Amino acid sequence: MSAGIWGWFGGGAGQKRKDSPKNAILDLRTQLEMLQKRENHLQRQIEEQDGIARKNVTTNKNAAKAALRRKKLHEHSLDQTLGQIGTLEQQINAIESANINRETLAAMERAGEAMKQIHGKLTPEKVDEAMAKLSEQNGLSEEIAEAMVSINLGNAVDEEDLEADFEVLLQEQLDEKMLKTGTVPQDAVQRLPTVATGEIKGKAPAVAEDDEEEELRKLQAEMAM
Structure with missing residues (x-):
């Protein structure tokens, strides 16, 4: 197995490197889930403050303005949260793509090593030589069979x-x-x-x-x- 493969997969250190992208993705998804919950909470807060403002817009000006102020604060927090969610999703996709590329390369290296072991010392010249010998033996076998038929049937009928x-x-x-x-x-x-x-x-x-x-x-x- 090549040194590159052992670097990623050999021993405990290799296993740790192999699990590193997986662990990073798990951490990012955990944080993403938390941000998505915060997004839902802020959406509900915005809707609630919007309802309060609408309820008091004609009867209580100060209450309506306070509700609108809280609504804008929640909207600002929501924008920040959505930006963080987008960043995490982008990072997760990048790590997953990089991990797929690494795994693909490792698989190709293993396939190359397997092909090398299968072929061994086999070369096109040796294949041609073996095929030539096989063809020669097949021809000899046919000649022997024809000769035996000639011997068996040559004087069989008077x-x-x-x-x-x-x-x-x-x-x-x-x-x-x-x-x-x-x-x-x-x-x-x-x-x-x-x-x-x-x-x-x-x-x-x-x-x-x-x-x-x-x-x-x-x-x-x-x-x-």
Whole structure:
């Protein structure tokens, strides 16, 4: 903590300095309250003497003048009291403003010390260096992950097995359509030439049909529709 802060807040002397503005404001407010009570009292005295003067203005000249004289004395005292009140209020405002400025400065000094402790030996160069290392490690991690994916999936699928499975699916689709319509779909024959000429793994050889049987099947399919 800086010397300035310790000057105000360190030890008993610092606490006394800290409380000094508060005590001064309390004293001023106490005096201000007393003057305000005096102001109210003088106002009542002025009103009372004014009433006496008005009551006797036509019947008792001497009493009316005496009341007016006392009224003027009270008005003079009231002017002095109002001046004192204004001075005290101004002084209170000045002390409060000065105290706020002092507290604000002390808070800013404490914030500066806290920032200094937080940053420590941290510098922009060290931050850049740390970010560069982090970026390098992230890149290395991505490369390792990609390499592991390549190792795991490089030979995972056999193309011949894939082709055989595909042909089995086509043959199943062909058989299903033949059962429903009694005809061989031409698009399936074009996509799977081995169906008509050879054998598919796990299936019996296809039986050739003559033209009359083909026509009969087509007719049956149309009638079924």
